[in-house]
Amino acid sequence: MNFDDTPEEAAFRSKARDWISANAPRELHAGLSKLGFGQSDAGVGDPMQAAKQWQKKKQEGGWAALRWPREYGGAGASAIEQVIWQSEEGAYAKLGGAFTIGLGMCGPTLMTWGTEEDKRKRLPKLASGEEIWCQLFSEPIAGSDLAGIRTRAAPEGDEWVVNGQKIWTSGAKESDWGLLIARTDTGVAKHRGLTMFFLDMKSPGVEVRPIKQMNGDAHFNEVYFTDVRIPDAQRLGAVGQGWTVALTTLMNERMSIGGSMPTGFDELLNYAEEIETEHGRAINDPRVRSRLASYAVKATGLQYSAYRSISALSRGEEPGPENSIGKLVAGSMLQDVSRFALDLQGEYGLIIDEKLSPDNARFQRMLMRSPATRIEGGSDEILRNIIAERVLGLPADIRVDKDVAFDRIPTAASAGGR
Amino acid sequence: MQFDFSSEQKELQTSVRRFFTDNSPNSAARGVLESTAGHDESLWKKVGEQGFLAAAIPEAQGGVGAGYLELCVVAQEAGRALAALPTVSSIYQAAEFLMAVGTPEQQAKWLPRLASGEAIGTVAVTEAAGPLNPKAITTRVTNQRLTGTKLPVADGSAADFAIVAAKDEHSGISLFIAELAADGVERTPVETVDPSRKHARLDFDGAVVEPLGAPGEGLALIERIRDRAAVLTAFEQIGGAQAALDMARDYALQRFAFGRQIGSFQAIKHMLADMYVSLELARSNAYYGAWALSVDSDRLPAAAASARVAATQAYQLCAANNIQVHGGMGFTWEFDCHLHYRRSNYLALALGGPSHWEERLIESVRVNPALKAA
Structure with a gap:
């Protein structure tokens, strides 16, 4: 059990680090680092232009679509190298939001099911950010x-x-x-x-x-x-065969979304060190510390679970349904953490104007964005079903639409509803 | 990065699991629970012969010298099997104190016998309700003689010696080794929530003791050893949580109501999914603790506290919900659900309760952020 890079991994990491320091748009770093969950303005001018420039540069340097074969615009890297790249790319990765779905889900689906011609035509442009x-x-x-x-x-x-x-x-x-x-x-x-x-x-x-x-x-x-x-x-x-094809997409969705979810913990810990309460700084209040501890073990639990997945991946194992826990835990935690931070701010916590609110309304924006996290890419309830059925082996739900022709499945309209 | 146990350690896990399945069915823990026996003596003897619990004790001290990752593997299986053994007292704590600060004579006298299971050691700190603090310790040593009462002491009736926290002529708290068969020691069994791991009251009246470690440094040392014991105990907890989750899952598959398996209802499925999530978070935190323990990382305090807080949450949740899934039958003496419920609540309080570890977690995360890998 270790966290050390192998000599090859260490060489890859230092190569990545050197390339990033020579090529990344350093003038954007501060704005990107500050950008919180649910906040969209990193102060980078035209975000799409900045995103496309960075993606193109990465592709020219051989750092885009790392795991894809070279003939499709990728870098032919291993799973572990991709993880190393992500940790080195850091805040600059926030530029790449527009490409997440293409690179993470559509691309891999095309790779599995597309013709050779499709793959050679479309994938390199996806990798370079030219096509979204x-x-x-x-x-x-x-x-x-x-x-x-x-x-x-x-x-x-x-x-x-x-x-x-x-x-x-x-x-x-x-x-x-x-x-x-x-x-x-x-x-x-x-x-x-x-x-x-x-x-x-x-x-x-x-x-x-x-x-x-x-x-x-x-x-x-x-x-x-x-x-x-x-x-x-x-x-x-x-x-x-569309359902089978869709499962390829959704399996990749699980990996690309569940891999590194923000939880809000780091931000809350930093904030608790700053804000003054009747007990001095909030971090000194035992009630705050107890809540922080409960959040901390979720945040570390997710991070270390990701390390376990990465280790399994680097041994050549497939990502399984157990990766569903990432978004399930992080989604409601974002919501919880943001409510707790607002509570620390008292009535002032109501203010979502970024110029007036403490910490640029970071937690207010998180509060207002987090409900979507619990729904998109598989709702909390669907994820619990997946865990119950595919990990724990419990029976599938009894379905009234099973083996019924699609045009005979009851709907609200056929039931005389709205 | 290889954030997992090695294939050799996984093979060890398979064989340890087989050993406990053969030698420590739930009925064995129940046997101890329902009797006055201190622990499962025949199991303890066999475990000693196998050398399982001596994994982290060096060969020179009579141990196996394999390492802490191996001991974590064993602890997880002991927890899973509800083993009625003095692991937390004798191996995760007493042996650790001796290895950390014992004199060569103390080590030579006790460690080989702890490693083989011939002797049992324990730790006697608590005297009153409330978290550990120097004011709550009134036990006193004068001229190498100990007077006072410790309660509850895990495995206090079975242990050969106790490491006792007491005051002496130095400021602060010091530690002493007290042999419990000696004159001036009275032991009385104490009824606790988990009689499969017995506790006792120890009354010392002028018992002869010898000092362990530097005078006045007792509390710091207790913290240091508890960090190590916390990781190992967390593995017992995740082993137990896994067993409780498995029981609940099996019952949900087998029990029918409203014409279907109760495990087909989402109310049950989602409850079990939440148990699984809690367990996986705890498992990952425990792995990090195992890593920190195995390399003596300066992140051990944060890692141990994370492992401990998460494992306590997971085992308590899984044990409580296991009863819920079983319905009324889960509340009977006859069903084994209460064995896990009891064990989860005992392990939650051993080494200091959840709020103690939450406090320690935040304190150490501030010094040394746990979210960074290495």
């Missing part, structure tokens, strides 16, 4: 029940014609390409009637509408499809 991808999965009627989607793709010659609506699509506005799951057969059970495609987001009939979120940002979007035509060559996997 989004994931067109959730629908108004199908979130946790993803296999219940209703967006239709109907065959017409060597094309598919798509009609329907997606929602909660991160970054759809900025995206060049989208990974789309659609229903191609309503007469079979729901998991069996799905097919996966990728499409040009500039295709006629695609309309993106930002959703104003409860925290005032508009990161998520609705995407409408009206007679959108997709060449059959852009189908991933067989017709009807």
Whole structure:
């Protein structure tokens, strides 16, 4: 049991460190370091331009899409090298938010299911940040029940014609390409009637509408499809195999989201050292210390669990469903930590104006963003189901829609509801 | 980075688990619980013969000299098996005190016998309700003779000697070794929440003792040894938590209500998922503690406290929810659920309770942030 780099890892780390210090946009470092969870303005000017510049530079230097093969724009690095890179990249990684979904989920899906030509054409541009991808999965009627989607793709010659609506699509506005799951057969059970495609987001009939979120940002979007035509060559996997393809995406989602979740603990600890209370600084108050200790063991528990996953990964083991705990723990912890920090601020904690609020409204922004963490990429409840069923071996839920043709599954409308 | 036990250590775990499965079924812990026996003597003898608990004692002192990671592996299996053994007293503490500050004579006299299980040592600190503090210690040593009362002392009836915290002519608290079969020592069993690990009241009336370690440095030394014992105890706790979770899962699969396995209800599934999450967080914290212990890291205080706080939370949650999943049957004497409930609450308080460790965690994290790996 050790945390030491092997000589090869140490060499990789120092190479990464040297390259970063020579190439990273140092003038942005302070703003990026301060940027808290749920805060969007790092003071970097045009964030998309800064993001694309950094991604392109990384790709030219051989540091982008580290684990992808070189012929697809990657660096052919190992899992452990990617982890080392992440720890060295530090705050600059916050520039890369727009590429997370493409690099973490869409790319790996294309890598597994795409043709050689697709991979050579699309992946290098994804790796270099030239093209941004989004994931067109959730629908108004199908979130946790993803296999219940209703967006239709109907065959017409060597094309598919798509009609329907997606929602909660991160970054759809900025995206060049989208990974789309659609229903191609309503007469079979729901998991069996799905097919996966990728499409040009500039295709006629695609309309993106930002959703104003409860925290005032508009990161998520609705995407409408009206007679959108997709060449059959852009189908991933067989017709009807979409669910299997989607599982590739979702498995990668688990790794890229669960790997390094913020929890708010470091920020809270620092803040407790600063804020004055009737007992002097908050850190001296036994009640505060007790709460901090409970948060601390969650934060370290997650971090050390990530080390265990990394160690397993470097031994060549697959990431398993046990990685679901990361987001499950971190999501509600962010919410808890932010409420506790506001409590320490007293009535002043109400202020979310970044110019007036202590610590740039860090905890207020966290409070207002954290509810989404508990829903996106698998809600707390779905994650608990995954742990219960796939880790602990408990029975799957009894499902009334199992083995029922999709068009016969009860809905609110068929039940005479709204 | 290789943040895991090695394949040799995992093989050791398999064989230790097999040993405890064969030699310490839950009925053995129950046997001790229901009798006046201090501990499972035949198991203790076998464990001694196997050398399991001597893993971290050097060969020169009669141990195996394998290391602390190996001892963590053994502790986890002992916890899982609910082993009714004086591990926390004799191995995680008494042996550690002797290795840390014992004279060559003290080490030679006791360590080989602790390693083989022929002798049992314990630690006698507590005298009154409330957390450990110098004011609460009234036991006194004058001219190498000890007078006062310690209560509760783990394995106090079975132990051959106790390391006693007392006042003497120096300022502060000093430590002494008291042989418990000697004159001037009276031992009375004390009823506790977990009689599978017995406790006693020790009344000293002029018992002859010898000093251990530097005079007046007792409390600092206790803290230092408790950090080490905390990691090992955390492994017993995660072993126990795993066993309680397994019991709950098995019962949820086997029990039917409303025409289906109760484990198919989300209320039960989610409860079990939360138990699993708590256990995994504790396991990861315990691994970090094991690493810090094995390399004598300056991060040990923070690592030990994290391991301890998380393991206490996990075992208490798993043991309590195991009863909940079993419903009314979980509350019977006949079912084994209460063995874990008892053990989880005993281990929570051994070495100082959760609030003590929370306090220690924040204190040491401020000095030495635990969130950084190495």
